[in-house]
Every structure is written in C-alpha cells, then in structure tokens.
Amino acid sequence: MGKKPTRVTVNGKSHARLVEARLTLADFLRHELALTGTHLGCEHGVCGACTVLVDGRSTRSCLMFAVQANGCEVTTVEGLAPDGKLSVLQQAFMDNHGLQCGFCTPGMLITLTELLREKPDPSEQQVREALTGNLCRCTGYAGIVAAALDAAQRLRGASGA
Amino acid sequence: MKPAPFDYHAPRQLKEAAQLLARLPNAKILAGGQSLVPMMNFRYVMVDHLVDLNGVDDLSGIGVGDGRLRVGAMTRQRDIETAPEVARHCPLLAEALRHVGHRQTRNRGTIGGSLAHADPAAELPAVCAAYDATIHVASVRGVRQVPFADFCTGFMATVLQADEMIVAIDLPLWRQGHGHGFREFARRQGDFALAGAAALLDIGGDGAVRRAAIALFGVAASPLRAYAAEARLVGQPLDAAAIRAAATAPWLAEPLSDIHASAEYRRHLGQVLSVRALTDAARNAGVEVPNIV
Ligand code: FES
Ligand code: FES
Numbered sequence: 001m002g003k004k005p006t007r008v009t010v011n012g013k014s015h016a017r018l019v020e021a022r023l024t025l026a027d028f029l030r031h032e033l034a035l036t037g038t039h040l041g042c043e044h045g046v047c048g049a050c051t052v053l054v055d056g057r058s059t060r061s062c063l064m065f066a067v068q069a070n071g072c073e074v075t076t077v078e079g080l081a082p083d084g085k086l087s088v089l090q091q092a093f094m095d096n097h098g099l100q101c102g103f104c105t106p107g108m109l110i111t112l113t114e115l116l117r118e119k120p121d122p123s124e125q126q127v128r129e130a131l132t133g134n135l136c137r138c139t140g141y142a143g144i145v146a147a148a149l150d151a152a153q154r155l156r157g158a159s160g161a
Numbered sequence: 162m163k164p165a166p167f168d169y170h171a172p173r174q175l176k177e178a179a180q181l182l183a184r185l186p187n188a189k190i191l192a193g194g195q196s197l198v199p200m201m202n203f204r205y206v207m208v209d210h211l212v213d214l215n216g217v218d219d220l221s222g223i224g225v226g227d228g229r230l231r232v233g234a235m236t237r238q239r240d241i242e243t244a245p246e247v248a249r250h251c252p253l254l255a256e257a258l259r260h261v262g263h264r265q266t267r268n269r270g271t272i273g274g275s276l277a278h279a280d281p282a283a284e285l286p287a288v289c290a291a292y293d294a295t296i297h298v299a300s301v302r303g304v305r306q307v308p309f310a311d312f313c314t315g316f317m318a319t320v321l322q323a324d325e326m327i328v329a330i331d332l333p334l335w336r337q338g339h340g341h342g343f344r345e346f347a348r349r350q351g352d353f354a355l356a357g358a359a360a361l362l363d364i365g366g367d368g369a370v371r372r373a374a375i376a377l378f379g380v381a382a383s384p385l386r387a388y389a390a391e392a393r394l395v396g397q398p399l400d401a402a403a404i405r406a407a408a409t410a411p412w413l414a415e416p417l418s419d420i421h422a423s424a425e426y427r428r429h430l431g432q433v434l435s436v437r438a439l440t441d442a443a444r445n446a447g448v449e450v451p452n453i454v
Contacts, residue, residue, distance in 0.1 A: 001166045021169035021211070024198075043162040044199035048265065057239070057268040063198040064269065067169055068191075068215060111265065132351040133263025 006070040010035065011079030019066050025059075026050045028066035029076055037077040037106050041135070048134030051107035052076050058114045077106035080113065088158070089113060089151040098147035100138035107134045112148050120156055124149065164201035171213045175299060175328065178217055182324040183301040185210040190326055192235060192274030195266040220328060221271075225250055228334050234273025234297075234327040238285075239264070241272060250334050252445070253291065253341035253359060257284040260343070263351045273327040279317050279383065281417065282353040284345070286313065287378035289330065290386055291359045297329040304328065313383030335372070339363045340446025342438035345379070346430050354379045355422045356430035360438035362399070364446045370394045375407070375435055380416040380427045387435065399443055401453050408435040 003018040008025075010033060017032050026043075029035045029052070041047035043062045050061040053075035080087045086094065089112055099105045108131065115122060115130040122130070127148045128141075136144065170185070172178040182188055188210035191197060200206040214220060220235035223244050230251050232241060241247055242258035261267055261275070261284050275285040276296065286309075289296070294309040298321060312319055321327070345357030356379040363372040373394040375387040390407040397403050409432060416427035433454050443450045 001168050004169055020166065022164045022166055022201075024163075024202075027163075043202050045195060045266065048263070051265055054268075058265045059268055060195075060265050062202070063194050063266075065169070065194075065198075067171075068194075068213060114264075129350060130264060132349060133265045 004067045006067045008066070008069045008072055008074055010074045011076060011082065017066075021065060021067050023066045024062050025052070025054075025064045025066050025069050025074070026061035028069070029061065029074070032066075035076050035078050039103055039106055041103065046135070047104070048107040048111065049104055051110045051134065053110055053114065056114075058111050075110070075113075077109055080109055087113075088154050089116065089147070092147040092151035092154060093144070096147035096150055097143035098139065099143075104134060104136040104138075108136070108144055112151070116148070116152055116155060120152060120159075122148070122152060162202050164198070165204055165207040167208050168210045169213065170210060171216050173216055173218065175217055175219065178212055178214060178326065179299060179301045179324070181210075181212050182326065185212070188212055188323070190214055190277070192277070193237065193266075193270035194274075195262060195270040196274065196278045196280070214326065220273075223247065225334075229295075230254075230332045230334060232272055232330045232332070234276075234329055235271050236273075238262075238267040238270045238272060238275070242267060251292070251332050253343055253361060254288050254332065256341065256343040257288045257359060260284050260345055260347070260351075260354070260357075272330060276312070276330065277319060277321060277327055279313050279319050280353070281316060281382055281384075282355075282357075282379040284343075284354070284357065284359075284378065287357065287359045287376045287384040288343075289332070290376040290378075290384035291361055291374045292332040293374075294333075295331040296327055297331070298325050299328045300325040310386070316382040335361055336363050338446065339372075340442035340444065340448075342441030342443075342445065344434040344437045344441070346434060353421075356380050356416075356427050356434060358431065358434040358438040360435070360442040362394075362439065362442040362446050364399055364443070364448055368398045368448065370397055370399050370403075373407075375439065377431050377435065380431045382417070390435065394439075399448055399450065401451050404436055404439045404443070404450060405453055407439065408432045 007016040039049040041049035189208045191213040221233040289309040296307045340362045342360040345354040361374040373391040416424045418424035
C-alpha cells in the first residue's frame with residue numbers, strides 16, 4: 001500500500017505530494033499544506049465544517065480522498081481573503097453576528113459563496129435550505145441567515161444590479 | 162475517525178474496472194463516496210482495495226430516446242437535479258433529488274452509488290421503483306439488465322455481486338402531461354426520511370385514471386410498490402374519495418419500527434404522504450382535487 005502522487009491546485013497554487021490513499025482531502029489541506037482554516041467537526045459528512053469548493057462546487061472534504069483531488073482546483077476559506085482583506089460575505093458575517101466561536105464559519109462561508117454565485121438574490125428560505133448541510137452550535141442561525149442576505153444585497157449593489 | 166489503509170485503483174476504462182473487480186479480493190467500488198467514506202471513516206467498512214470509478218469514461222451523462230431516460234451510473238445527483246431533460250421528461254426524479262442529502266453531498270453523490278447502497282430511507286430507489294426502472298449491471302461476464310422490482314433483496318442488500326457495477330439506469334417515460342408527486346417526512350431538511358411516497362398518475366381526457374404508480378420508502382427494508390392502491394385507482398374517475406380509498410388500501414402490513422419512529426407512526430405517515438403525493442400528482446396532471454390531509 002505504497003503512497004500515491006497527487007497534484008492539487010489550492011487557492012490558485014499548485015501542490016504536489018506523495019500521500020497515503022486513505023488521507024482525506026481535509027487532512028491533506030490541514031496537515032500537508034498547513035491550511036487549518038478548514039475545520040473537522042465530525043469526519044463523517046454530517047456537520048459541514050470541512051466544506052471546500054472542488055472545481056467550484058461545495059464538497060465535504062472529509063468524504064473525499066486527497067488522491068481523488070488530483071488535477072482539481074480547490075478553494076478553502078483562506079482563498080476567500082487572499083490578501084488578508086475580508087470578502088464581502090465575511091464582512092457581512094462580522095457585521096451581523098454571523099459567528100460566535102467560529103468553528104462552523106469556514107464551512108458556512110464556502111457553502112454561501114457557492115449559493116450567492118448561483119443565486120445573487122436568494123430568498124430567506126433558499127438561504128436556509130442551502131445551510132441545512134452546515135451545523136452551528138452557537139448562533140441559532142439567525143445571524144448567519146441575516147449575514148447571507150446582507151452580503152447578497154451588498155454584492156448586488158456592487159455589481160450595479 | 163480515519164479509514165483503515167487500502168490500495169487505491171483509478172481505472173480509466175470500464176473493461177479495466179471490471180477486470181480489477183474480478184481480480185482483487187475484498188475490493189469495493191468508490192462512486193460519490195457520500196455513504197461509503199463515512200462508513201470507512203467509522204471503520205464499519207474496511208476494504209483492501211478501493212476501485213474509484215470517478216475517472217472512468219462514459220459512466221456519466223443523461224440521454225433521452227427509445228421511450229426512456231437513460232442516466233449514467235456516475236452522474237452526480239446535482240447534475241440530474243438541474244438537467245433540463247429530467248425536468249421535462251421525469252419531473253418526479255428532479256423533485257425527489259431536492260430531498261437527497263444536502264447540496265454538498267449531491268455535488269458528489271451519484272445515482273448509481275445511491276442505488277447500490279440501497280438505504281431503505283433513500284429517495285432514488287423509490288423513484289426507480291415507481292418508474293419500474295431497468296438497472297444495467299456490468300462485470301467481466303458482460304452487461305445484464307435487472308428490473309428494479311428484482312434489484313433490492315432486503316435491508317441494504319441488492320442482487321449486485323462483489324465484482325459487478327451499475328453502469329446505467331433506464332427510466333421508461335410516461336406520457337407527456339402525466340402528473341407526479343413526491344412527499345417525505347424528515348425531522349430536518351436533508352435528514353433521512355422517516356417515510357415518504359412517490360406517485361405517478363396518467364389521467365385520460367375523461368378524468369379517469371389510465372395508469373398509476375405509487376412507491377413508498379422508509380417504511381420497509383426496501384421501496385414498496387403499492388400495487389393494491391394502484392389497482393384501485395386505475396379506470397376510476399380521480400377524486401378525493403378515490404385518493405383516500407387508495408391510500409388506505411391494506412398494503413402497509415408491517416412497517417419498520419426503530420428509535421426514530423414506531424411501526425404505527427410509519428403506517429400513519431405512509432398513508433398521509435401517499436394521499437399528499439397523489440394529490441400533487443393529480444394537480445400536476447391538471448385535475449383539481451381538494452386537500453384531504
Ligand atoms: S467534518 Fe466533514 S462534514 Fe463534518
Ligand atoms: S459559531 Fe460556533 S459553531 Fe457556529
């Protein structure tokens with residue numbers, strides 16, 4: 001059971017590694033690349049804390065192996081603020097009390113990034129439906145939903161819509 | 162919460178995949194991984210070899226022809242959910258998919274994986290039951306076609322042999338203008354359903370039912386076709402009384418019972434959800450019926 005090569009582009013940067021096949025993409029990001037913004041809450045696909053974009057689609061990184069991401073483009077929460085400046089969605093989380101401990105936040109941000117890209121004007125119901133795959137133990141979700149709707153409005157304003 | 166070590170194989174061609182499955186002991190197929198990988202992380206499942214079908218050509222795609230919708234086994238659930246030909250020809254399938262897991266799991270999860278896993282609470286097997294789908298199964302011995310009625314053999318068990326893989330699913334098309342309904346009850350959106358019902362109705366110009374299919378899930382070890390209820394509907398004018406009578410036909414003898422719901426509660430849910438799915442199907446076929454439950 002030798003190691004396998006994998007080459008993954010993460011937040012625009014290509015990384016090649018030899019890894020055990022059983023290494024999940026989440027552990028690859030955290031342990032091989034030291035990108036610890038991607039969190040692991042359950043490691044069996046329930047909590048959504050580990051959500052990243054794989055080729056632009058929200059994916060649970062605890063349910064995918066790093067060898068499967070060979071040739072893929074991955075975006076993690078670190079990729080949302082590449083120059084250290086908060087994205088519009090991140091700023092909206094801050095302004096609307098969308099986080100307390102922050103454990104669930106990376107997954108929430110990634111899931112909502114995908115939603116807002118596809119639906120620039122989501123209803124509250126659509127936001128809540130998108131968030132069913134992300135659990136939060138702290139906020140009661142109200143602040144997160146408010147942040148998503150606020151961010152959508154700010155982004156629409158910015159694009160002149 | 163880390164899987165036990167295994168050897169990883171990523172075939173590019175179907176033939177190669179079939180040969181690997183025939184040759185390797187204690188091997189499993191990796192499709193979307195949304196059910197298998199959790200079980201591997203828990204070490205409920207420990208394999209020596211994982212054969213990843215994600216890189217195999219020609220296993221995904223959606224096509225319409227010869228009176229059926231054909232879906233490749235590795236087609237992602239999200240791609241089926243949003244495909245225009247599915248919305249047009251098999252709206253029941255698109256509707257059911259909105260209830261399958263969450264957006265993040267549908268982005269990776271596949272139709273073939275869901276059928277092979279055969280969870281009693283899963284939506285896709287119920288849709289296949291309602292449509293009388295044909296499952297195309299491949300191995301080194303060739304491709305065989307299995308009617309969905311013969312596919313499930315018990316609780317999370319199917320006719321698939323260890324070296325076989327699903328390659329495609331055919332859903333026979335219903336007449337344009339047919340109605341569909343899909344209802345399930347889960348404690349939260351995306352949770353496993355306690356019970357659910359899928360319904361298809363073809364209603365003639367005279368208002369009489371020409372064809373009906375009702376499939377229940379979450380109530381038995383595998384999806385249950387309500388043949389007795391269907392037989393009651395066919396040939397009759399569709400109204401509230403007919404729907405009510407169909408949904409109370411005695412086809413739910415011994416529903417599952419577990420910590421989530423008692424048998425009695427599941428029987429109740431099965432009836433209520435059948436009524437609602439049939440009501441939706443009637444309305445989608447252009448027949449107005451009042452709300453019953
Ligand atoms: S850690 Fe991946 S879903 Fe919880
Ligand atoms: S902010 Fe603490 S889990 Fe969501």
